[in-house]
Amino acid sequence: MRDVTLLNIFEHHIAQKYLNRSGLAHAIAVAYHAFHLGKEHQLDIDIAAKAGLLHDMGHYTWYKNGKWDYDLYKQNDIHPIKGAERAHKLLIRLGENPIKAKTIALAILFHTDSFLPSNDIIRTPLQQIVKWADERDEEEGGMHHYRTIDYVRARQSIIRLDQWIDREYD
Numbered sequence: 001m002r003d004v005t006l007l008n009i010f011e012h013h014i015a016q017k018y019l020n021r022s023g024l025a026h027a028i029a030v031a032y033h034a035f036h037l038g039k040e041h042q043l044d045i046d047i048a049a050k051a052g053l054l055h056d057m058g059h060y061t062w063y064k065n066g067k068w069d070y071d072l073y074k075q076n077d078i079h080p081i082k083g084a085e086r087a088h089k090l091l092i093r094l095g096e097n098p099i100k101a102k103t104i105a106l107a108i109l110f111h112t113d114s115f116l117p118s119n120d121i122i123r124t125p126l127q128q129i130v131k132w133a134d135e136r137d138e139e140e141g142g143m144h145h146y147r148t149i150d151y152v153r154a155r156q157s158i159i160r161l162d163q164w165i166d167r168e169y170d
């Protein structure tokens with residue numbers, strides 16, 4: 001039995017705020033990729049899916065004169081750090097197992113090298129598949145952040161993924 005489902009996370013107002021900011025469709029796609037990769041590599045699929053869903057929740061809006069400023073973003077972005085912290089806080093608040101919450105937070109922290117001075121991190125298998133899951137859904141020019149999905153369909157996809165996880169999980 002899991003303490004927290006993807007639906008519990010999805011329906012929380014904090015998750016709604018930040019998942020919508022960085023693209024709900026992308027978050028769900030990455031959760032699905034992470035689930036499949038987790039299964040393939042015999043990792044904890046619940047942790048993988050949750051890290052996939054929440055991996056981008058640390059994004060800040062780098063706008064200048066009403067337009068997204070990519071240079072400002074590149075220079076100042078720390079979204080994996082903020083995302084790890086936000087996801088951890090949310091998960092603990094929802095009653096997540098603290099060991100799982102930490103594992104998910106670390107997978108979010110290391111899901112990209114973009115904010116680091118060098119790219120020499122050695123990832124655990126779980127951290128690696130969350131990075132791959134994100135890359136699988138990436139589109140040129142960051143377009144994956146702008147794909148949309150309506151709330152009802154998004155909620156259905158989350159429920160279906162929860163069912164898949166429950167089927168594999170004791």
Ligand SMILES: [Fe+2]
Nearest residue numbers: 026055056134
């Ligand atoms: Fe992403």
